[in-house]
Amino acid sequence: MHKTFLFLQTRAPLEAGPEAFDLALTAAAFDHDVRLVLADDGVHWLRAGLPELVTEAVEQIAVEQESLAERGLAAPEGIPLLARADLAGLLAGSDVVVTG
Amino acid sequence: MTRPLHMIHSAAGLDRCLGRANADATLLMLEDGVYAALTSRSIPARAIYALAEDLAARGLSPGDLAPGITALDMKGFVALTVAHSPLIAWF
Numbered sequence: 001m002h003k004t005f006l007f008l009q010t011r012a013p014l015e016a017g018p019e020a021f022d023l024a025l026t027a028a029a030f031d032h033d034v035r036l037v038l039a040d041d042g043v044h045w046l047r048a049g050l051p052e053l054v055t056e057a058v059e060q061i062a063v064e065q066e067s068l069a070e071r072g073l074a075a076p077e078g079i080p081l082l083a084r085a086d087l088a089g090l091l092a093g094s095d096v097v098v099t100g
Numbered sequence: 101m102t103r104p105l106h107m108i109h110s111a112a113g114l115d116r117c118l119g120r121a122n123a124d125a126t127l128l129m130l131e132d133g134v135y136a137a138l139t140s141r142s143i144p145a146r147a148i149y150a151l152a153e154d155l156a157a158r159g160l161s162p163g164d165l166a167p168g169i170t171a172l173d174m175k176g177f178v179a180l181t182v183a184h185s186p187l188i189a190w191f
Contacts, residue, residue, distance in 0.1 A: 039116075060167075085119075088120055088121055091188060092186075094186055096186055097104070097187070099116070099190060
């Protein structure tokens with residue numbers, strides 16, 4: 001059955017292992033609808049860049065704008081911003097949510 | 101559409117969850133998250149539970165819970181997971 005997966009990465013590189021991304025890639029390989037949101041310290045993934053495999057396989061990637069602002073980071077180019085208030089609806093509308 | 105169940109596994113997990121859950125959300129504090137259920141804190145939610153077994157494992161009891169938070173046994177936890185979707189774990 002086709003499902004909507006939301007992966008919420010809230011941890012910085014090294015703190016977070018690649019497990020959440022492995023899961024996202026697997027879900028994408030099975031043609032599920034896969035979204036990735038970077039929030040909290042997860043926004044630091046933008047510094048080194050997300051793994052190329054992930055950006056190729058996951059079409060919908062967004063970054064939470066409050067998390068950027070709290071860390072004094074500028075909005076990245078080419079990645080949509082998401083308001084924290086809109087995340088609740090996105091979470092509720094997903095079939096599977098994986099937080100990392 | 102069913103509503104999500106937010107499972108709070110730590111005090112830090114509660115911080116991650118707050119602001120990202122709807123005001124009609126159901127929250128369950130478990131593992132070290134039960135420590136966050138001891139102090140009154142304004143949490144917008146439809147219902148807040150704390151897992152009784154995890155309270156007991158830490159030498160705590162349902163009487164230690166902040167007002168508005170209800171102790172829940174394992175059977176109740178299972179019932180919550182059946183009644184809600186998606187299940188969201190905050191570590």
